[in-house]
Amino acid sequence: MIRILLAERAPLLRGALVAFFGGVKDLDVVGAIDSGEQVLRTALYRRPDVALIDIGLPGLDGFATARELREELPECRTVLMTSRCRxxxxxxxxxARAAGLVLKDTSPSELVDAIRRVATGERVVDPDLAFSELGSAESPLTEREIEVLSLASRGASAAQIAEDLFLTIGTVRNHLSRINRKVGARNRIHAIRIAEEAGWL
Structure with missing residues (x-):
């Protein structure tokens, strides 16, 4: 039996997946939640084999959640879900060391197959996502700069970013200035738009 932790922001899709997996004999949903902040706590308690995570979770997004889960519970394999090729x-x-990346409009049988393969140690990537990556530009930003810009994109002030990342406000402002220079942005808002369109956020 493959124990699954499901983290999906949309209640309708979350409920539909729980109902669907309930009819698959070798899958068992041990938790269904709607935010990234709940994932690690639930995973440590429920000990799933596979975490199926929406990349667009509110708060802590799917990528950050997958990274945190990998660090704290490495035996749990993560499959990330996205609604579009970006x-x-x-x-x-x-x-983030996820084991899989699939589109939300994949067929039910392909999703089950992806979960089963990931549970056995394989990696699974939707072909459309793989091809979209071939033409993408490499991000000039460091991991820390991406963290800073990601928080800024969710409306956090320099002071809030500093508090969340245990940095000084001056360091955060330096990061934001460096990000603007690297991506050729006029300001923080412009940098966020450039990064989102390039798929770096």
């Missing part, structure tokens, strides 16, 4: 997603999934 350049950079595959690179970010690999950086």
């Amino acid at each position: 350049t950079g997603d595959l690179r970010r999934a690999a950086a």
Whole structure:
């Protein structure tokens, strides 16, 4: 039996997946949650074999959640789900050490197959996502700069970013200035838009 932790923001899809997996004899959903902050706590308690995580979770996004889960519970394999092909997603999934990346509109049988393969130690990537990655530009940003910009994209102030990342406000401002220079942005908002369109966020 493969124990699954499901983290999906949309209640309708989350409920549909729980119902669907309930009819598959070798799959058992041990938790179904709607935010990244709940994933690690639930995983440590429920001990799933596979975590199926929406990359667009509110708060802590799927990539950050996958990275945290990999560090704290390495025996749990993560499959990330996305609703569209976006350049950079595959690179970010690999950086988070996820075992799989699939589109939400994949067929039910393909999703079950991906979960089973990941549970046995394989890696699974949707072909459309792999091809979209071939034409993507390499991010010029460091992992820390991406963390800073990701928090900024969710409306965090320099002070809030400093508090969340245990940095000084001056260091955060330096990071934001460096990000603007690297991506050729006029300001923080412009940098966020450039990074999102390139798939770096």
